[in-house]
Amino acid sequence: xxxxxxxxxxALNISTKxxxxxxxxxxxxxxxxxxxxxxxSEATLLQMLGVKPFSYGLIVENIYDNGAVxxxxxxxxxxxxxxxxxxxxxxxxxxxSLDIGYCTQASVPHSIINGFKNVVAVxxxxxxxxxxxxxxxxxxxxxxxxxxxxxxxxxGVEETKEEEAAEESEAEExxxxxxxxxxx
Numbered sequence: 001x002x003x004x005x006x007x008x009x010x011a012l013n014i015s016t017k018x019x020x021x022x023x024x025x026x027x028x029x030x031x032x033x034x035x036x037x038x039x040x041s042e043a044t045l046l047q048m049l050g051v052k053p054f055s056y057g058l059i060v061e062n063i064y065d066n067g068a069v070x071x072x073x074x075x076x077x078x079x080x081x082x083x084x085x086x087x088x089x090x091x092x093x094x095x096x097s098l099d100i101g102y103c104t105q106a107s108v109p110h111s112i113i114n115g116f117k118n119v120v121a122v123x124x125x126x127x128x129x130x131x132x133x134x135x136x137x138x139x140x141x142x143x144x145x146x147x148x149x150x151x152x153x154x155x156g157v158e159e160t161k162e163e164e165a166a167e168e169s170e171a172e173e174x175x176x177x178x179x180x181x182x183x184x
Contacts, residue, residue: 005048012041 005023009016015026031042038046046052060072090106097107098114116132123133124140139146 008041008045008048012045 006016006018009023009025014029016023017026018024031045032038060075063070063072063074093104094106094110097104098110103111120133120136122128123130124137129137
């Protein structure tokens with residue numbers, strides 16, 4: 001822009017300076033806000049600067065579908081929600097495929113694991129050794145060897161619960177007969 005446009009900027013109260021034969025705006029100027037109507041002088045200035053502040057779009061207020069009206073928040077679906085629904089669908093496909101005996105990509109891993117379980121069960125009963133079944137055989141031989149450190153603490157809690165249950169059952173038994181028996 002040439003220096004002849006300085007009057008236009010002064011009319012809009014925009015401070016400018018002329019440097020090297022061009023107009024420079026001295027400070028940032030907030031010209032428009034969202035929702036403001038654009039006047040003729042603002043539109044002219046934006047056109048001179050090559051700025052196109054307009055965007056067009058729809059603001060969804062309500063959704064009408066098969067006789068039902070919904071709010072637009074129903075369209076706010078996150079990626080996590082989509083992934084969860086997709087995984088649920090795949091799980092359902094795998095379950096149905098396993099149940100009817102039809103092989104699909106979703107059911108193949110489950111079929112392989114179920115087959116391995118059957119092979120290990122036969123190997124344990126027939127005392128056949130192979131490396132993949134050794135860990136299971138060791139566990140079946142001595143389950144206490146695989147106990148974790150938290151198990152003793154849990155055992156103490158179970159004993160306390162058993163004592164409380166025994167006290168409650170004794171109290172209930174004494175209340176149930178109320179001092180009478182069926183044959184008195």
